[in-house]
Amino acid sequence: MTDIRVFKGNQVGGNVTVITTDQAKIVIDYGEDLPGNTHVENFSIDWDRENVDAVFFTHYHADHIGRFMEIPESVPLYMGECTRRVLLNNYTALRMKEHVKRIDSGKNIHTFEENKGVVIKDTVVTPYHVDHSAFDSYMFFVETPGKTILHTGDYRDHGYRGHKVINGTDIDIMTDTIENEIKLKGRRRVDVLITEGTLAGSDPGRAVYTEKDMQNELAELFRERKHVFLKISSTNADSLLSFYRAARANGMGFYAARHILDQMKVFNEMSRSSELVYDFSLSWPVLRRNDSADTSEKYRRSFAVQRQHMRKEGFVTVVSEYDEDLFEEFSDLEPVLIFSMWEGYINKEIGGEAYNERLADFCSRHNALRIRTGGHAHPRFIAKVIECVDPVEAVIPMHTSDAAAFLTLDIREELKKKIVLEK
Ligand SMILES: [Zn+2]
Ligand SMILES: [Zn+2]
CATH class of the missing domain: 3.40.50 (Rossmann fold)
Structure with missing residues (x-):
C-alpha cells in the first residue's frame, strides 16, 4: 500500500506532502503559509502520534521549510548542504538562537546529494536539482514497493541553471534529467506526478523574462x-x-x-x-x-x-x-x-x-x-514537464490557487484526465 496526501495543495506555499507505505512514513516540506495568502487551510502534523520516519525539504524558502522547529528532534530532517548553510546564515543574521542551535547541532539534520538515493525503510528518495529562485532546490523521486512518485518542489527553467547547450543544441535541464536519470530513457515509469503550478493559470502566450x-x-x-x-x-x-x-x-x-x-x-x-x-x-x-x-x-x-x-x-x-x-x-x-x-x-x-x-x-x-524575474514555471514549461513525465496514474497539482487551470495546459487529453482536482 502506498498512500499519498498533498495538504494545502490548493494554495501557493505551505504545502505538505505525506507518503505512507506499509513500513515508512515520509513528509516532504513543512513550511509556513505565505503572508497575504487569503484562503489557507489549517493543517499540522501530530508529530507525537504520526511516527514520521523522515522529513525531506525541497529548498530553503520559508513556505517549504519555515515550520521545521515544530518537528521533534527525534525525526530526521533531510536537506541540501547549501540549504543548511543558507538557513544558518539567515537565522544567525536574525539572531534566532534556537533555530541556529538546531541547524548547527547536526542532531538528526542530514544533508543529501543529487542523484544519491536515501533509503527510508522500504522507500527510496532520490533528489535531483531543479532551477528556482532558491539556489539549492530539488525535485524528489520517491520509490515505494508499489509506486513511483515524482514531487517537483518549486521550479522554473528561466534561471541560470535551467538550460544547457550541448553540441549547439539548447536543452532544458529538468526534462533532460527526468528523461535520462529518472525515467532511464523509458525503462522506468513514474506513476504519480506532484507538480507545482503557481503560474498554471497565467497567459501561456506571454514572453518569459529570463x-x-x-x-x-x-x-x-x-x-x-x-x-x-x-x-x-x-x-x-x-x-x-x-x-x-x-x-x-x-x-x-x-x-x-x-x-x-x-x-x-x-x-x-x-x-x-x-x-x-x-x-x-x-x-x-x-x-x-x-x-x-x-x-x-x-x-x-x-x-x-x-x-x-x-x-x-x-x-x-x-x-x-x-x-x-x-x-x-x-x-x-x-x-x-x-x-x-x-x-x-x-x-x-x-x-x-x-x-x-x-x-x-x-x-x-x-x-x-x-525589475525582477519570477521564481516559478511558466504554463508552457509546466505542460512540458507533465508531458515528459507522462505519469501512468495521476497528476496532482500543488502550490497553486488555480488547480483547475491545469485543464487549460497544452497537454494531451489522456493526461488531462489524470489531473486530480479534488484534495
Ligand atoms: Zn514555494
Ligand atoms: Zn520557492
Missing part, C-alpha cells in the same frame, strides 16, 4: 545610471548574479551588508564544482560612517577610500528600507533605487498581510524601478 534578459537590461541601464541602490532577497542567488555581472560589465563595484556577502560566499563555494561558478569575488561590505564596531584611524581610511571608489566608478549597493542615510550621503549623484522582489511587499492590494508599509514608502519616495 535572468539573462534581466542581466542584459541591467547592463544597458547601468551605462547611464552608475549609482544604484538595490532591494533584493539575500537568498536569490541568480538575481544577485545578474546584478553583479551587470555592475562588473560597467566597471561598477558591488557592495552589501556582511550577512548578504556571507550568503553570496555560500553560493560561490557550493557552485565551484559545477559548470557555472557563481563568482562574486569583486564585492565588498558597505562600510558605514557610524560603524561603532570600529572607529580606528584604519577604519576611517578604509571608509574614505571606499567612498572614493563608489563615487568615481559607480556602484550597486544592496540596501534595506532602513538605509535612508546612504541615499542622503549620495544624493548629489542622484542614485537610482531598484526594487527586485515580489510586488506584494509594496502593493497592499496584491500583498495583503505581506505588505510592508515602510518598504513601500521607501520605494515610492525614491521612485524605485521594478
Whole structure:
C-alpha cells in the first residue's frame, strides 16, 4: 500500500506532502503559509502520534521549510548542504538562537546529494536539482514497493541553471534529467506526478523574462545610471548574479551588508564544482560612517577610500528600507533605487498581510524601478514537464490557487484526465 496526501495543495506555499507505505512514513516540506495568502487551510502534523520516519525539504524558502522547529528532534530532517548553510546564515543574521542551535547541532539534520538515493525503510528518495529562485532546490523521486512518485518542489527553467547547450543544441535541464536519470530513457515509469503550478493559470502566450534578459537590461541601464541602490532577497542567488555581472560589465563595484556577502560566499563555494561558478569575488561590505564596531584611524581610511571608489566608478549597493542615510550621503549623484522582489511587499492590494508599509514608502519616495524575474514555471514549461513525465496514474497539482487551470495546459487529453482536482 502506498498512500499519498498533498495538504494545502490548493494554495501557493505551505504545502505538505505525506507518503505512507506499509513500513515508512515520509513528509516532504513543512513550511509556513505565505503572508497575504487569503484562503489557507489549517493543517499540522501530530508529530507525537504520526511516527514520521523522515522529513525531506525541497529548498530553503520559508513556505517549504519555515515550520521545521515544530518537528521533534527525534525525526530526521533531510536537506541540501547549501540549504543548511543558507538557513544558518539567515537565522544567525536574525539572531534566532534556537533555530541556529538546531541547524548547527547536526542532531538528526542530514544533508543529501543529487542523484544519491536515501533509503527510508522500504522507500527510496532520490533528489535531483531543479532551477528556482532558491539556489539549492530539488525535485524528489520517491520509490515505494508499489509506486513511483515524482514531487517537483518549486521550479522554473528561466534561471541560470535551467538550460544547457550541448553540441549547439539548447536543452532544458529538468526534462533532460527526468528523461535520462529518472525515467532511464523509458525503462522506468513514474506513476504519480506532484507538480507545482503557481503560474498554471497565467497567459501561456506571454514572453518569459529570463535572468539573462534581466542581466542584459541591467547592463544597458547601468551605462547611464552608475549609482544604484538595490532591494533584493539575500537568498536569490541568480538575481544577485545578474546584478553583479551587470555592475562588473560597467566597471561598477558591488557592495552589501556582511550577512548578504556571507550568503553570496555560500553560493560561490557550493557552485565551484559545477559548470557555472557563481563568482562574486569583486564585492565588498558597505562600510558605514557610524560603524561603532570600529572607529580606528584604519577604519576611517578604509571608509574614505571606499567612498572614493563608489563615487568615481559607480556602484550597486544592496540596501534595506532602513538605509535612508546612504541615499542622503549620495544624493548629489542622484542614485537610482531598484526594487527586485515580489510586488506584494509594496502593493497592499496584491500583498495583503505581506505588505510592508515602510518598504513601500521607501520605494515610492525614491521612485524605485521594478525589475525582477519570477521564481516559478511558466504554463508552457509546466505542460512540458507533465508531458515528459507522462505519469501512468495521476497528476496532482500543488502550490497553486488555480488547480483547475491545469485543464487549460497544452497537454494531451489522456493526461488531462489524470489531473486530480479534488484534495
Ligand atoms: Zn514555494
Ligand atoms: Zn520557492
